Amino acid sequence: MAISRARLEGLSPPQPAEASGNERRSPGLGEPVEYGGELTSNRGSPDRPPTVLLSYRTEDTRGQFTGSAIQRLRTVFSGMDDAAVRHAFAALEEAPEFLFDSVHQVKMPRWSSGGVAMLGDAAWCPNLYSGMGATSTLRGGAELGRALLESPDDLDAALAVWESRLRPFIRKHQRAARLKQQMFVPSSRPVEALRSVVLRLACTARERRLAKARATASARTRDRCAAGRRA
């Protein structure tokens, strides 16, 4: 899959040789996909500024890594003339650093060889749309520790048990990631339309829940005031 992202601040991957200025990049590998576009942000925290994630689909992964990354993103997102997008691009030009990269899943036939085991993104990266990368890395480490404790004298057996226990969990989340990424970068117009419906329904449900919670809270306040007046 080839999706590029720019993040205004926050990621610290190893510096590839080609990077220049405030841009970090690495050549994309993996199967090509087609159109899509998305902008998401988080509000940051007192010690971290907010970040913006821009992602899109493309059939030409390697082609994304020629020329200016910011110009490419501006072209891809030119159809989204929105105040938030304009602000994100203005900030991107000024960002001390950003990452422009492709998104992939890692699938390895085995996670260990001899006395060497590989875990986390290097072994089974589900991809960032899964929201399970950190969790699966931690679980992989914990499971490895458990298997080693159970078979302290037989490394091969411990690694085999570790992998057989963990594989179903990783497989499940890699599959789920391919579905979840449709929310960020839909693979076709019909999927994009379906996503719009799902998002609209989710927003409506959320607004209803909030309205109900507000009504309940004001009814409670009214009751308390009335009880206070009676007392």
Ligand SMILES: Cc1cc2nc3c(=O)[nH]c(=O)nc-3n(C[C@H](O)[C@H](O)[C@H](O)COP(=O)(O)OP(=O)(O)OC[C@H]3O[C@@H](n4cnc5c(N)ncnc54)[C@H](O)[C@@H]3O)c2cc1C
């Ligand atoms: C934008 C984005 C959003 C994400 N959102 C989520 C989320 O919401 N929830 C979630 O669970 N996961 C999320 N993830 C995924 C999560 O960050 C990763 O899955 C997780 O960090 C993987 O942990 P890891 O230890 O395997 O690898 P990493 O965290 O990548 O750690 C590998 C470390 O090795 C270092 N390294 C690499 N090569 C060398 C070398 N040759 N020598 C020395 N050091 C080296 C790297 O610098 C790095 O510090 C997100 C990822 C991205 C990019």
